[in-house]
Amino acid sequence: MRELQFAVPVRIVPSPDQPVEEIYGVEQAMDFLSDWPTGKQGKLYQTAFNACFGASVGIMTSEEACRAFAAFCRASGIMAKDMMRPRKRGDEPEMLPI
Template structure:
């Protein structure tokens, strides 16, 4: 599994946290998804998970995975602008 750098870091405030985290690699994003609350998993989560795993396995594009993760974070209200 490759650890691909994001073109720009994505800043998030994880659920239930006051801490801001900079997500700089797809592996970071994958770790965030592991801890994503079960009750908040839906189509955006599933799309991000599939895109990130595909990119990490060399079967998908990193840019698409980053976009899917950013969309999930924005939809969930954890994206810090």
């Protein structure tokens, strides 16, 4: 489903010994989140999961889900250093501060 794709994939490094991985949409983000360790799940995790789930059932947009997932990844320290900030429609993408 094209409406569940992110405008810009979220680039993550799940662990220091792994290569960069790209998350392209809501379903892939939900799969990643469902594998996240229970002991490390907090408020941002729940916000990201809820946003992705909401997008999957049509009550949120994929853009909102992407922003929530990216915020979770950034706060968790797994965001790739070259990741561009997810954008709102019509905005130019911008690099995330390192």
